[in-house]
Amino acid sequence: xxxxxxxxxxxxxxxxxxxxxxxxxxxxxxxxxxxxxxxxxxxxxxxxxxxxxxxxxxxxxxxxxxxxxxxxxxxxxxxxxxxxxxxxxxxxxxxxxxxxxxxxxxxxxxxxxxxxxxxxxxxxxxxxxxxxxxxxxxxxxxxxxxxxxxxxxxxxxxxxxxxxxxxxxxxxxxxxxxxxxxxxxxxxxxxxxxxxxxxxxxxxxxxxx
Amino acid sequence: xxxxxxxxxxxxxxxxxxxxxxxxxxxxxxxxxxxxxxxxxxxxxxxxxxxxxxxxxxxxxxxxxxxxxxxxxxxxxxxxxxxxxxxxxxxxxxxxxxxxxxxxxxxxxxxxxxxxxxxxxxxxxxxxxxxxxxxxxxxxxxxxxxxxxxxxxxxxxxxxxxxxxxxxxxxxxxxxxxxxxxxxxxxxxxxxxxxxxxxxxxxxxxxxx
DNA sequence: TGACTTGCACCGACCGGTTGGTATGTTTTC
DNA sequence: GAAAACATACCAACCGGTCGGTGCAAGTCA
Numbered sequence: 205x206x207x208x209x210x211x212x213x214x215x216x217x218x219x220x221x222x223x224x225x226x227x228x229x230x231x232x233x234x235x236x237x238x239x240x241x242x243x244x245x246x247x248x249x250x251x252x253x254x255x256x257x258x259x260x261x262x263x264x265x266x267x268x269x270x271x272x273x274x275x276x277x278x279x280x281x282x283x284x285x286x287x288x289x290x291x292x293x294x295x296x297x298x299x300x301x302x303x304x305x306x307x308x309x310x311x312x313x314x315x316x317x318x319x320x321x322x323x324x325x326x327x328x329x330x331x332x333x334x335x336x337x338x339x340x341x342x343x344x345x346x347x348x349x350x351x352x353x354x355x356x357x358x359x360x361x362x363x364x365x366x367x368x369x370x371x372x373x374x375x376x377x378x379x380x381x382x383x384x385x386x387x388x389x390x391x392x393x394x395x396x397x398x399x400x401x402x403x404x405x406x407x408x409x410x411x412x413x
Numbered sequence: 414x415x416x417x418x419x420x421x422x423x424x425x426x427x428x429x430x431x432x433x434x435x436x437x438x439x440x441x442x443x444x445x446x447x448x449x450x451x452x453x454x455x456x457x458x459x460x461x462x463x464x465x466x467x468x469x470x471x472x473x474x475x476x477x478x479x480x481x482x483x484x485x486x487x488x489x490x491x492x493x494x495x496x497x498x499x500x501x502x503x504x505x506x507x508x509x510x511x512x513x514x515x516x517x518x519x520x521x522x523x524x525x526x527x528x529x530x531x532x533x534x535x536x537x538x539x540x541x542x543x544x545x546x547x548x549x550x551x552x553x554x555x556x557x558x559x560x561x562x563x564x565x566x567x568x569x570x571x572x573x574x575x576x577x578x579x580x581x582x583x584x585x586x587x588x589x590x591x592x593x594x595x596x597x598x599x600x601x602x603x604x605x606x607x608x609x610x611x612x613x614x615x616x617x618x619x620x621x622x
Numbered sequence: 623t624g625a626c627t628t629g630c631a632c633c634g635a636c637c638g639g640t641t642g643g644t645a646t647g648t649t650t651t652c
Numbered sequence: 653g654a655a656a657a658c659a660t661a662c663c664a665a666c667c668g669g670t671c672g673g674t675g676c677a678a679g680t681c682a
Binding site: 231232233235236308309310316317318320321322323324325326331334335338339360361365366368369371372373374375376377379380382383384385389390392393396399400403404 | 440441442444445518519525526527529530531532533534535540543544547548569570574575577578580581582583584585586588589591592593594598599601602605608609612613
């Protein structure tokens with residue numbers, strides 16, 4: 205359980221393959237990425253690949269799971285948890301996500317979202333791993349959202365539904381950025397999401413706490 | 414210019430290929446769809462394919478363009494244009510989009526959005542065609558949004574930005590539906606979009622017209 | 623009218639390269 | 653010294669794309 209590895213340069217071949225998969229899936233997509241591509245990017249031979257993964261599909265599922273495992277501590281350590289007010293924490297999360305959107309789509313887009321779009325109908329295994337990654341991350345927002353809802357008397361929506369909606373907007377923003385070859389439109393959409401949550405919670409908060 | 418063709422069964426090979434591409438791209442994705450797959454689905458031989466399209470990439474770009482051409486008249490004839498009030502027309506559009514989300518993702522998802530996610534980095538041609546399809550559709554909403562903004566005194570956002578945001582939410586909703594293998598989560602996200610627009614326009618309308 | 627030409631739409635066998643995957647051998651680690 | 657962690661060589665299937673050819677409807681000239 206304990207991650208006592210020196211997680212800097214000398215990773216295992218398995219981890220290097222997974223990390224290479226992140227980059228290749230985000231830029232070329234899963235189907236357009238060959239096993240040889242993955243091996244070359246990871247500096248590994250084909251024999252090593254099939255030693256660690258029984259098939260390319262298995263790597264895809266492992267990549268989605270590993271994506272969740274890698275991003276979870278990053279979000280857990282992010283500064284948006286600092287504010288005392290739960291609503292401010294939610295808004296800080298959205299601001300944090302907006303800050304992450306810079307550079308090329310291959311740098312800020314979501315591995316799980318990209319992956320599931322390609323294989324949802326052909327690989328139930330990968331699809332399930334992507335669902336776990338996306339919904340698992342959304343679930344980390346529910347407590348703050350629920351607390352903010354209780355404090356502001358918001359009842360029209362559920363915390364789970366709003367948490368999933370934030371992920372929908374982010375995923376959609378990534379697609380817009382890819383289509384327009386411009387990160388600004390993605391940040392614009394996230395700004396709309398922020399405005400929605402602000403309006404949603406201020407509409408009911410006239411009575412105050 | 415005049416479409417005097419009997420547009421029922423006997424389509425041209427080119428159109429059958431484009432229609433087959435819609436179905437295959439939405440279910441398997443573009444890269445996972447082979448030229449032989451397209452030919453088989455369209456009931457056409459490989460010779461016919463390369464007679465009408467110089468390459469598979471050219472078909473991808475043509476599919477995005479044709480997708481816009483096919484959906485545009487469908488949206489133009491849809492009943493959401495009926496209300497006299499521009500804000501009601503915008504909300505009716507969103508309700509209309511929510512109604513379209515039923516069945517499997519392969520039935521309601523967007524060809525251009527799926528396509529651009531796979532090839533935005535590898536095919537500038539297809540990417541541009543998808544951008545035109547998505548932004549072109551968003552542009553059809555701008556007039557109603559701008560009219561509603563003027564009527565309700567909304568100034569925080571631009572009509573173009575809000576129009577694009579509606580597309581971002583829809584695209585993101587499709588991804589969520591694919592990940593969860595459930596159309597309901599997509600409709601939920603569209604409901605949040607509707608609530609956002611309602612809140613956005615009622616917040617400033619205290620002064621009336 | 624009828625033989626001849628022309629050009630578009632379409633056919634399907636074929637090609638070289640790439641694909642995911644395997645079989646077997648070698649090195650490293652405990 | 654055994655097992656895990658690689659490396660190398662190889663394969664059959666499949667991929668996008670090519671190419672010589674066919675059917676056929678519309679000129680066209682006598």
